[in-house]
Structures are given as structure tokens and as C-alpha cells.
Amino acid sequence: MLRIDGLTKRFGATTALGDVGFAVRPGEMFGFVGANGAGKTTTMRIVMGVLAADAGTVTWRDTPVTAAVRRRFGYMPEERGLYQKMRVADQITYFGRHYGLAPRAARRAADVWIERLELTAHRTDHVQALSLGNQQRVQLAVALAHDPEVLVLDEPFSGLDPIGVDALAGVLAEKRDAGVPIIFSSHQLDLVERLSDSVGIIAAGRIVASGPVDDVRARAAGSLLRVRVRDAAPGWAGRLPGRVVRTLDGGGDLLVAADDDQALLRAAQAEGRLEHFGWERPALSEIFREVVA
Amino acid sequence: MTGVRLVAGRELRVQATSKGFLIGLVVTALVVMGAIAGPRLLGSPDTYKVGVTGQAGQALKPALAPQASATGVTVKTVPYADEAAARTAVAGGDADAAIVDGPRVLTDGDLDPRLAAVVQGANRTVQSRARLAAAGIDATKVDRALRVAPLATVSVTGDTRYDGARKGIAVIVVIALFMLLMSSAMGVAMGVVEEKSSRIVEILLIAVRPWQLLAGKIAAFGVLGLAQLAVIAAAGLGAAAATGATPDLPPGTAGIILGAAVGYLLGYLFFAAASAALGALVSRQEELSSALSPMTLLMMAVYGVGFWALADPHSTANQVLSMVPPFSSMVMPVRAAATDVPMWQFGVAVAGMLAAAGAVLFLGARVYERAILRTGARVRLLDALRASA
Numbered sequence: 001m002l003r004i005d006g007l008t009k010r011f012g013a014t015t016a017l018g019d020v021g022f023a024v025r026p027g028e029m030f031g032f033v034g035a036n037g038a039g040k041t042t043t044m045r046i047v048m049g050v051l052a053a054d055a056g057t058v059t060w061r062d063t064p065v066t067a068a069v070r071r072r073f074g075y076m077p078e079e080r081g082l083y084q085k086m087r088v089a090d091q092i093t094y095f096g097r098h099y100g101l102a103p104r105a106a107r108r109a110a111d112v113w114i115e116r117l118e119l120t121a122h123r124t125d126h127v128q129a130l131s132l133g134n135q136q137r138v139q140l141a142v143a144l145a146h147d148p149e150v151l152v153l154d155e156p157f158s159g160l161d162p163i164g165v166d167a168l169a170g171v172l173a174e175k176r177d178a179g180v181p182i183i184f185s186s187h188q189l190d191l192v193e194r195l196s197d198s199v200g201i202i203a204a205g206r207i208v209a210s211g212p213v214d215d216v217r218a219r220a221a222g223s224l225l226r227v228r229v230r231d232a233a234p235g236w237a238g239r240l241p242g243r244v245v246r247t248l249d250g251g252g253d254l255l256v257a258a259d260d261d262q263a264l265l266r267a268a269q270a271e272g273r274l275e276h277f278g279w280e281r282p283a284l285s286e287i288f289r290e291v292v293a
Numbered sequence: 294m295t296g297v298r299l300v301a302g303r304e305l306r307v308q309a310t311s312k313g314f315l316i317g318l319v320v321t322a323l324v325v326m327g328a329i330a331g332p333r334l335l336g337s338p339d340t341y342k343v344g345v346t347g348q349a350g351q352a353l354k355p356a357l358a359p360q361a362s363a364t365g366v367t368v369k370t371v372p373y374a375d376e377a378a379a380r381t382a383v384a385g386g387d388a389d390a391a392i393v394d395g396p397r398v399l400t401d402g403d404l405d406p407r408l409a410a411v412v413q414g415a416n417r418t419v420q421s422r423a424r425l426a427a428a429g430i431d432a433t434k435v436d437r438a439l440r441v442a443p444l445a446t447v448s449v450t451g452d453t454r455y456d457g458a459r460k461g462i463a464v465i466v467v468i469a470l471f472m473l474l475m476s477s478a479m480g481v482a483m484g485v486v487e488e489k490s491s492r493i494v495e496i497l498l499i500a501v502r503p504w505q506l507l508a509g510k511i512a513a514f515g516v517l518g519l520a521q522l523a524v525i526a527a528a529g530l531g532a533a534a535a536t537g538a539t540p541d542l543p544p545g546t547a548g549i550i551l552g553a554a555v556g557y558l559l560g561y562l563f564f565a566a567a568s569a570a571l572g573a574l575v576s577r578q579e580e581l582s583s584a585l586s587p588m589t590l591l592m593m594a595v596y597g598v599g600f601w602a603l604a605d606p607h608s609t610a611n612q613v614l615s616m617v618p619p620f621s622s623m624v625m626p627v628r629a630a631a632t633d634v635p636m637w638q639f640g641v642a643v644a645g646m647l648a649a650a651g652a653v654l655f656l657g658a659r660v661y662e663r664a665i666l667r668t669g670a671r672v673r674l675l676d677a678l679r680a681s682a
Contacts, residue, residue: 050495050499050666080492081493081494083487085307085311094303097299
């Protein structure tokens with residue numbers, strides 16, 4: 001299990017991370033979501049040792065993650081890091097060598113991933129001649145070439161077209177099925193919901209919700225009510241004692257976060273004929289909007 | 294060590310196969326070859342064609358060859374039917390000069406000084422023999438009496454025969470050292486910023502230590518610089534051999550080249566470490582030249598002092614500067630090329646430069662290590678030096 005515990009990081013006066021902790025089991029895909037600047041990248045950089053934490057620990061299989069352990073991790077940084085004037089196959093081989101592969105094994109790994117990620121036509125192209133999506137595939141090949149035990153991917157899907165997303169998702173699912181824990185961050189919440197086994201939502205440097213997707217949704221279910229009132233007077237949403245998170249079904253249904261559900265029930269009844277009133281299992285994106293707001 | 298070797302190997306492959314590097318190398322080699330072969334090819338010729346006609350021509354003809362060999366040139370005579378034919382030949386460039394009755398010598402403009410010495414000398418010999426004979430004096434006896442061995446020359450300040458050649462080599466050394474130091478130090482800095490700005494370092498530094506990355510990069514550009522120096526030396530020596538100038542080379546040429554190589558290596562370590570540290574402070578290529586300006590200014594100063602030392606390599610100021618790092622990296626090779634340098638001065642220069650390069654490497658590695666992962670705003674040098682990792 002990859003366990004992140006009590007990570008704290010300050011940059012001058014600002015606290016980037018305050019007691020961030022979560023765990024990713026082998027064979028689990030962990031979607032890491034949060035607004036820009038919430039602390040996703042900082043957390044991942046600390047996991048990869050690119051940044052030192054002020055406090056907290058990162059352990060893999062119950063031992064602290066050291067430089068030697070990290071060489072068995074695969075990492076995709078947020079801004080893509082490739083040599084622009086190096087050929088695709090050479091590039092993958094080069095990084096594979098750094099991550100401990102023997103010369104021949106590194107070349108073989110490059111061949112395997114070039115084929116698997118459909119880069120065969122670009123094998124000997126310089127990276128700078130590739131489209132952004134293809135550069136992304138090379139970056140992924142670099143992260144995967146040494147057959148890592150753990151994958152840490154910062155925004156792996158950004159800039160990919162739907163076909164690229166499917167290809168990447170397919171590769172990641174394969175790795176997960178092989179028992180690799182995967183942390184990935186993304187702003188595409190529907191994608192995170194579709195791919196992740198568990199999620200962590202971070203806001204202002206703190207984890208506000210984490211765990212298996214179903215658990216997070218179920219937990220959030222105690223906070224959101226779906227309300228439908230037939231023939232309500234215009235502006236009824238504003239008169240309800242609670243915050244309207246979203247309107248559903250073309251404006252007929254409201255998703256409301258209320259501290260006092262009974263007060264909300266009475267107010268809804270007063271607005272007209274109450275057709276539906278019940279707890280809602282919100283989508284991840286709704287929870288996200290709720291906690292980030 | 295694998296990390297260092299991998300980094301250096303990649304850098305060497307990328308640089309050595311880049312068009313810019315190869316073209317630069319060929320151009321440099323051609324310039325050096327031109328500088329050495331040019332004066333020999335463009336300078337005055339060794340062989341002259343002299344037309345002869347009439348009595349004067351016939352009379353001077355046998356005296357021309359011995360006179361020519363005494364001057365160190367070859368003169369071929371070509372007979373012409375009359376003065377008009379000789380005039381046409383000289384005007385048309387078929388002959389360098391023509392001796393006609395009068396006796397006069399026809400030329401196309403000014404007469405080449407060496408040819409003039411031959412022709413006038415031959416004329417003087419022939420005329421004086423004729424007058425001696427007319428006065429009833431035995432010309433051969435006079436010849437024998439006049440044949441005196443030249444004075445032996447002994448230079449009391451040392452062998453100065455090669456001064457010109459040594460100065461020429463010194464000029465090439467100072468220019469080559471400056472170009473190589475600048476290009477290889479810039480190469481290191483640009484590589485550092487490329488990796489920092491693209492976040493390649495984030496992937497690399499998971500697998501290798503910062504010092505390994507730095508050492509590999511510095512080693513690669515150092516090897517490239519030495520290879521370029523070898524090409525320059527080979528081009529120069531090759532051009533000298535091809536044009537027959539090799540005997541003009543001073544006896545210590547191999548030592549001069551070796552001195553330049555040592556100067557380059559020590560100077561390179563000093564400047565490469567400095568530029569790697571300064572390069573690590575910035576996150577974008579556009580900021581690089583301003584970040585590097587302290588290093589560039591210092592290198593320009595070293596170059597200026599090196600060039601200045603050419604004028605008077607013996608002066609006390611230049612003797613001192615040739616032992617003060619980092620000036621010694623350029624002034625000492627220049628002095629070694631231009632003049633004879635006592636061994637102890639070499640020792641002081643090398644020891645001083647080694648110490649300076651070691652110190653800059655140590656500090657540079659510290660700065661690099663602390664600044665390379667701090668992307669965003671430019672890192673202040675003092676912050677990087679002070680910060681406890």
C-alpha cells in the first residue's frame with residue numbers, strides 16, 4: 001500500500017499543504033481532484049521526492065520511500081519533460097536506462113511501448129516534430145518503460161483527444177489490473193468518476209473527501225436533497241433555506257444542500273405541490289462543486 | 294557512475310550529431326588552415342622567369358643562376374628574338390622581367406625586390422669582371438680574395454629565429470581558447486536550462502543525484518572542447534606540413550599545444566561550473582543571457598588580458614597575471630606559445646587554477662543542487678548559496 005500521511009508544506013507565509021493524507025492500495029486507481037493551486041501537484045512532487053515536505057511521511061509497502069525506492073516508481077510531471085531534439089525511441093531508452101534497465105532491456109521496453117502506444121510511425125522522429133497528443137504518449141512511455149511498481153501521473157489526460165484518452169485509460173487499466181497503485185490528477189471529473197476506484201478531493205491544501213468513489217458519493221448523500229415542486233412561483237429556489245448546488249432536469253428539480261432538512265421540507269411544501277423530496281447520491285462533480293465552493 | 298556516464302553519453306551523441314556543431318568544427322578547421330597556409334600560398338613566389346635578349350642578355354645569363362641560388366630563389370631564363378618580343382612577354386606576364394641591351398631590365402611595374410637583388414647582383418658581377426679584365430687583373434684571384442665567410446650570429450637574449458612563428462601560434466591559441474571556453478560553457482548552461490525549463494530534471498533527479506547530472510554534462514562538453522582543440526591542432530599542423538612550413542615551426546610546438554589543452558581544461562572547469570550554477574537559477578532560456586552575464590564578463594576580461602599579453606609576454610604584469618586564476622587559464626598558454634616560461638611559473642599557474650576550479654565546482658554544484666528544482670521566478674544566487682538544502 002502507498003500511504004501518504006500528514007504531509008505539510010509551507011512556501012513562505014502560505015501553507016500549500018496542511019496535513020494531507022490518503023492511501024492507495026495495489027491495483028487501485030486513485031483520482032486526485034481539486035481546483036488549481038489546491039495542492040495536487042505539490043503532493044505528487046513530494047511523493048516523487050522532487051520537493052521536500054516540512055512534515056509527514058510517504059511509505060510504500062510499510063517502508064519509507066527513499067531515492068532507491070522511487071527509481072521503481074513511474075512519474076509524469078505536470079509540465080511535460082522531454083528532450084525536444086531527441087528521437088522518440090532514443091528518449092524512452094535513455095530514461096529507461098536511468099531507471100535501472102540494462103541497455104538491451106531498455107531498447108526492448110522502448111520498442112514495446114512504442115508499439116503499444118501506436119507511435120511506430122514516429123519511432124525515429126524528434127520529439128519536437130510530434131503533435132502534443134503524441135508527445136504525451138511518449139511521456140507516458142517514459143513513465144512506464146521500467147515497469148514501475150507505482151505510478152504517479154500529474155494531469156495525464158490534459159490535452160488528449162477522446163481517442164488518446166481511451167488509449168491512455170486502457171493502458172492504465174491494464175497496469176491497475178496487474179496490481180500497480182496509480183495516483184492521477186485531473187480536472188475532467190466525469191473521467192475521474194469513470195476510471196477511479198477511489199478519489200481524493202483536495203481544497204486549499206487539505207483533503208476534504210477521500211475513499212472509494214461509492215463511499216464518497218454515499219457519504220455526500222447525507223448532505224444533498226433533491227426537491228421537485230410542481231407549479232412553484234418563479235424565484236422559489238431563492239426562498240428555500242439552503243444552497244442550491246445545481247438545477248436538474250431542465251430546472252424542474254433542485255439539488256439543495258441544507259443544514260436543516262425539516263425546515264427545507266416545510267419551505268418546499270409552502271411553495272406548491274411537492275412531488276419529490278429525497279436524499280440524492282450526487283455525482284463526483286457535484287460533490288466537488290459543493291466542497292470547493 | 295552509470296548515471297554520469299549515461300548523461301555524458303547522451304550529451305555527446307546529441308552535440309556531436311548536431312549540424313551546428315559539425316559545421317562550426319569544419320569552419321574552424323578551415324579558418325586555422327587558411328591562417329597557416331595563406332601567407333605561404335599568397336606570399337612572394339620562389340621561382341622567376343627572366344627573358345634574355347641581345348648581348349646584355351647573353352652576358353648576364355650565366356651569372357643569374359649562381360646569384361639566384363645565393364638569394365634562395367630559382368631563376369629560369371627564356372631567350373627572346375629581340376627587345377620587342379621581350380617587351381611583349383613582360384607586358385603579357387609570360388616573363389617576370391627581361392634583360393635587354395643597354396643594359397636595361399624591363400619590368401611590369403615595380404620589380405619584385407628579390408628578383409631585383411638577383412638581376413642587379415648578376416649585372417654587378419659581370420660588369421666588374423669585365424672591368425677587372427680590362428685593367429689586366431685576374432678576376433678569379435679577386436673572387437677568391439672577396440669570398441669571406443659571413444659573421445656567425447649569436448643572440449644574447451635567446452633564440453629569436455622563431456619569434457614570428459611563435460607569436461602567430463600564440464594568436465591562434467588565445468582566439469581558439471576563448472571560442473572553445475565560451476561555446477562549451479554556454480553549451481553547459483543551455484543544457485541546464487533546457488532540462489530545468491522542460492521539467493526533465495524532475496524525471497531525471499528521481500533516478501540520479503544532481504551532482505551526477507552536473508558532472509555528466511560538464512564532462513561531455515569538456516570532451517567535446519578537447520576534441521575541437523585536437524581538430525584545430527591537427528588542421529594547423531596539417532596545413533603547415535602541406536605547404537612545407539613545418540621546418541618553420543618552433544621546436545616546442547607539441548608543448549605549446551599541450552599547454553593550450555591544459556589551459557582549456559582548467560579554464561573550462563572553472564567557467565563551466567560557474568555557468569551551470571548561474572544557468573540553474575533561471576527557468577527560461579530567455580533569462581539565461583542576463584543570468585550568465587557575470588560569467589561572460591569575466592571571460593571577456595580574461596580574453597582581453599590574454600590578447601593584451603600577446604603584445605608583451607615578458608612584462609612583469611603579464612608574468613603575474615599568467616599565475617593568477619582565472620586569467621592564468623589563457624595568459625599562461627599565450628606566454629608559453631610566445632616565449633619561454635620558467636617551469637615554476639607553470640607549476641604555480643596550474644596549482645592556482647586547479648584550486649580555483651575546484652572551489653567554483655564545489656560552490657557551483659551547491660547552487661545547482663539547490664536551484665535546479667526551484668522553478669518559476671529567478672532564484673537569487675545568494676539565496677541558493679545560503680539555503681540549507
